Amino acid sequence: MEPKAHHLVIGVFTLIAVVAALSFALWLAKSSADREWAYYEIVFDHAVGGLAKGNPVLYSGVAVGDVLDMKLDQANPGHVRVLVRVEQSVPVRKNTRAGLVLANITGSMSVQFSGGTKDSPVLEGSRDNPALITAEPSAFNSLLTNGEVLLTKAEKLLTSANRVLxxxxxxxxxxxxxxxxxxxxxxxxxxxxxxxxxxxxxxxxxxxxxxxxxxxxxxxxxxxxxxxxxxxxxxxxxxxxxxxxxxxxxxxxxxxNNEGALDSGLQGIGELAPALRELRNTLRNLNQFTRRLEEDPTGTIWGGPTIKEVSQ
The missing domain is CATH 1.20.5 (Single alpha-helices involved in coiled-coils or other helix-helix interfaces)
Incomplete structure (x- = not known):
């Protein structure tokens, strides 16, 4: 009888535990169903690696919702549309910014809202017609993109260094x-x-x-x-x-004024020229006569021959 009693106690305890777990799950589901949600569709123009359905949605670091769906934009496959739900009591405004943040070291990402001022209108969206929000490039994504570019440049640099060396x-x-x-x-x-x-x-x-x-x-x-x-x-x-x-x-x-007088004077000078020539000849002859008179006075005066003494 004693082993059967132990099995009965264990069975009852197991049944109670299962019922309690089901009750807690139903309460949690009811609590989640009773909560009112606002729905937003966030458009990302870059890759959203690490983001998945069920990942939390944060507002300034506080969990306020989760990710419901993810799909590519049919018009532009380079864009990703992410449907999230946020507690309706959380005011997501028109100037509220949305982006990605690193959730843990495994690379899981979370959607995070930030900013928003009181004078900006509140965005309202339903499941069938969610409000559209354009995401900003996240710092982590920019770091990854820049890291890839940096690694590419580093590889080229190493290749060039190998060539140089x-x-x-x-x-x-x-x-x-x-x-x-x-x-x-x-x-x-x-x-x-x-x-x-x-x-x-x-x-x-x-x-x-x-x-x-x-x-x-x-x-x-x-x-x-x-x-x-x-x-x-x-x-x-x-x-x-x-x-x-x-x-x-x-x-x-x-x-x-004296042009006439000068002409007459020059003409008189021209007439004096012959007389001056004759006077010059006379003076020359007189000079020669005087020289001969000094050398031979007798011969010059008398006109006779000059007697020269012969030396013995």
Whole structure:
């Protein structure tokens, strides 16, 4: 009898547990059915990997609903339409933003609402006519997209690096480094000469600076001379030219006024020319007679031959 009693107790306990579980499920289903929902269709223009039916819908991190359905947009397969339900007591407004957030480390995603101001109207939607909301690109999705681009670029970079670090380029780089080392050693060996050369260049630059300073001083003096004394000389030259011009004008006027007298004077000078020639000939003959008279007075006066003494 005792084993049968134990089996009876176990059976009764099992039956009670099943009935309690069914009752809790019915209560939960009734509670869910009695809750009022608002329905929204969110349009995503990017991939929604990790999102599935039944995933929670959050509003600023608080669970307010779940995902009911997901389908591709027939007009544009690149867009995804996600039907969600949210407790009607949660005000989803026109300027409320929708996006995806990472639910856990397994990659599961949740829909999250955020934002919304009191002055914006509340969106109302039913199961048959849900309100339409355009989703914003999520930070996680942007990170994944940028990560893919970054990985692609990193792969190209590694490929280029492998090409750059080929055997031939490595040998060339080794040769370049060796030449650079030899050049640096040569420069170190000529360090004293380089120091002396730099000192001479420094001295030359100082002398050039002194010469430039002197040239600047000379140019300043020349500029001052031109501005002071040069101006006086120019004024004097201007006055002299004015006087010369006035004198030339007077001579020209005098010439025009005495043109007849000048013509007569020039004509008289032309008549005096023969007389002057005769006078010049007479003076020449007189000069010759005087010279002969000095040399031979007797012969010149008497006209006889000159007796010359013969030396013994």
């Amino acid at each position: 080929s055997k031939e380029n490595t040998e060339n780089l080794t040769a370049i480094l060796s030449n650079a080392r030899e050049a640096s050693d040569s420069l170190l060996g000529s360090r004293d000469q380089l120091v002396a050369l730099l000192e001479r260049m420094d001295n030359a630059s100082k002398r050039a600076a002194e010469a430039a300073s002197r040239v600047s001083a000379v140019s300043d003096n020349a500029n001052a001379l031109l501005q002071n004394e040069g101006k006086t000389v120019l004024i004097s030259m201007n006055a002299a030219m004015t006087g010369i011009e006035q004198t030339a004008n007077r001579i020209d006027q005098l010439t025009r």
